[in-house]
Amino acid sequence: MFHWLEKHPFLFSVGVFVTIAFAGLVEIVPNFAQASRPVIGTKPVTLLEQAGRDVYIKNSCNSCHSQLIRPFKAETDRYGHYSLSGEYAYDRPFLWGSERTGPDLHRVGNYRTTEWHENHMMNPAKIVPGSIMPAYPWLFTNKVDIDTAYATQLTNAEFFGVPYNKPVPTKDGKTVVIKMAKSVAGAHAMALAEAKKVAAKMKNQDVKDAVARGEVPEIVALIAYLNCLK
Numbered sequence: 570m571f572h573w574l575e576k577h578p579f580l581f582s583v584g585v586f587v588t589i590a591f592a593g594l595v596e597i598v599p600n601f602a603q604a605s606r607p608v609i610g611t612k613p614v615t616l617l618e619q620a621g622r623d624v625y626i627k628n629s630c631n632s633c634h635s636q637l638i639r640p641f642k643a644e645t646d647r648y649g650h651y652s653l654s655g656e657y658a659y660d661r662p663f664l665w666g667s668e669r670t671g672p673d674l675h676r677v678g679n680y681r682t683t684e685w686h687e688n689h690m691m692n693p694a695k696i697v698p699g700s701i702m703p704a705y706p707w708l709f710t711n712k713v714d715i716d717t718a719y720a721t722q723l724t725n726a727e728f729f730g731v732p733y734n735k736p737v738p739t740k741d742g743k744t745v746v747i748k749m750a751k752s753v754a755g756a757h758a759m760a761l762a763e764a765k766k767v768a769a770k771m772k773n774q775d776v777k778d779a780v781a782r783g784e785v786p787e788i789v790a791l792i793a794y795l796n797c798l799k
Contacts, residue, residue, distance in 0.1 A: 605659065607655050607656075607659065609739070610740040610746055611656050612659075613732060613737070614794065615786040615797075616722060616756055616760050617717040617759075618793050618794045619780045620713045620717075620785070620793075621720035621790035621791040621792065621795070622794045623717060624708070624713065624790055631666045631701070633668060633669075633671045635667075636652075636673065636675040636798070637673065638673055638753055647673075648676055649676040649679055649680075653767055657730075661724075661725055661729060670701075672701060676798060678795060683767060683792050683796060685791045686795055690791070691704060691706060691773075708791060709788050710786065711777065713789070714756050715756055716756075717783065718756075722749050732747075734749055735748050760790075764780050773788075
């Protein structure tokens with residue numbers, strides 16, 4: 570058999586290629602499948618966080634900020650633990666970004682506060698001297714699109730299996746359930762309840778008054794989203 574293969578170098582090469590390819594698949598594919606599973610502690614975004622994620626995308630924040638920390642000391646020292654693929658299991662779409670004009674935001678919730686984001690979005694250069702980031706004052710007056718955020722939740726749950734209303738394991742060995750509203754009216758009530766908790770930590774009185782009236786400014790949703798990035 571081996572003598573015959575030695576006399577047919579082309580078939581011998583094909584046989585070697587097939588053997589190595591098969592062995593590679595057996596070794597690599599299971600690792601990819603394991604790495605793509607949700608990391609313990611990863612949970613779906615809440616309704617208000619989803620609305621904030623939509624605001625983040627609408628204002629092209631991902632054009633200047635990545636959400637992907639590479640396993641280099643220079644990055645982990647600055648931004649925290651490097652990103653794991655399973656942490657993106659519920660993201661639709663991914664917001665890895667291809668440009669890093671500003672800092673990476675994948676773990677910004679670990680070291681920035683609601684008040685910091687509030688002041689920074691209104692006047693970035695005042696908070697970070699030399700910053701080239703523009704101000705976003707319209708976020709304090711524009712109202713968030715809860716209907717679209719709710720539709721996204723429904724789509725993610727139905728077509729992508731994102732586990733809303735189901736127990737999700739946490740890092741401390743317990744479980745948490747991220748609830749999804751049963752109706753559009755319920756979604757608005759749920760978003761407002763979340764918004765009140767965020768607005769309570771803000772200083773802008775116009776924002777507080779808007780939430781008290783039952784409105785949700787985009788800045789509140791965006792901050793909720795940034796706070797969940799950990």
